[in-house]
Amino acid sequence: MGGAEFYILNSIQDDGSIKLAEYHVTIGAFESINEYLKGFQKLKAKISFQKFIKNIRKYNKFIVLTKGDENEWSRFSKNVITIPNPQTFKINQKGLTLPREKLAVAVGRFEPEKQLDQLILIWKRVVDKYPDWKLILKGSGSQRDYYQKLIDDNNLKSNVLLEQPGVEMDAFYRNASMYLMASKFEGFSLVILEAMQSGLPVVAYNCKYGPSELISDEENGFLVPLNHSEDFLGKIFKLIEDEELRRTMSVKAIENAKKYEIEKVMDIWKNLFEKLHNDK
Structure with missing residues (x-):
């Protein structure tokens, strides 16, 4: 320590x-x-x-x-x-609130505390109802093979993709419609801040303590009790089904990010x- x-x-x-x-x-x-x-x-x-x-x-x-x-x-x-x-991510904010792809994204180390396996299993249920929506998990780490097997075993190859970290993060965020975080714990989350700068509403577990520092529940995203996967799924459905809500939260996310x-x-x-x- x-x-x-x-x-x-x-x-x-x-x-x-x-x-x-x-x-x-x-x-x-x-x-x-x-x-x-x-x-x-x-x-x-x-x-x-x-x-x-x-x-x-x-x-x-x-x-x-x-x-x-x-x-x-x-x-x-x-x-x-x-x-x-502070913000460390520079983006071109022109056109950030325009309609986007049917895509959710998450960025982080592929390690157990990030609980990205939960996102994969949650997304299986998203696909059952909305088969044209995709999830991209961007990162690297010890759990990559496990995540890929989970994707394969649940027939999600077309809907859940694992990507290596890259430098073209502006386009990565810009194409998405929402950001997801299922971490067991988080400090001040720069990836949430980056997502908000890019106009993404965020659905996150309300773990200690990063998400609640950045997300105002029901305003620029959703805070879900830790490991309440049913509630998490419900918030994703809410965003998928309400384009106007996504647009409103996008504007508020951009505004909130300016504080940093x-x-x-x-x-x-x-x-x-x-x-x-x-x-x-």
Whole structure:
């Protein structure tokens, strides 16, 4: 938990410097990992977590990416604040709200915590009702062969495609009608932000804590209770069946993404530095 520099920096005392730590891992990741630990490994993780908390308190500010994580970490330390990630994705926004392909997309590592196998099985039921709709999963990782077998076993070769990560993400998002996320936990999700910049309504599990930071439920997307696949399917159907809803949510997604323009996020950092300097 935390690299060596995290522990070394705050061990330097009486040098007059202001010390900040920025942490991108959501607290939900630790909770998920702890579910699988037993005996000595669980005890070791608990000791490591306590050491981490002790060191957080030594910094002037401990900076996390979401309000949900700020609330969680603030149970252990009073110096926690939120500064989100800025946009890192540049797109041509001309024509983003025009009609799009009958396509849903998801981007992420092909690893168990992303739960993309759930999306494949959910999409099987989408195809049963709407056989002309497709799902593209873009990424790489240890679960690729498993996902492909799941696709093959469910006769979804024509409707669910696995693609390698690429640089042409503008066109990838632009062609789609919705973005899907089934993760068990997420930090501040840059892929959701990218999708929103591209005018995509998002359907996501309301995991800790990234999706709820970006999605206003029923406005620019849908937040679904974690692992409630029936509800998730229902939200997909709602978007498929209502083109006007997709268009309205698209406009609101684009507007919401503007809050994370790099100039606006850098102003938050600048204000923090000025305040810490003036309070010194």
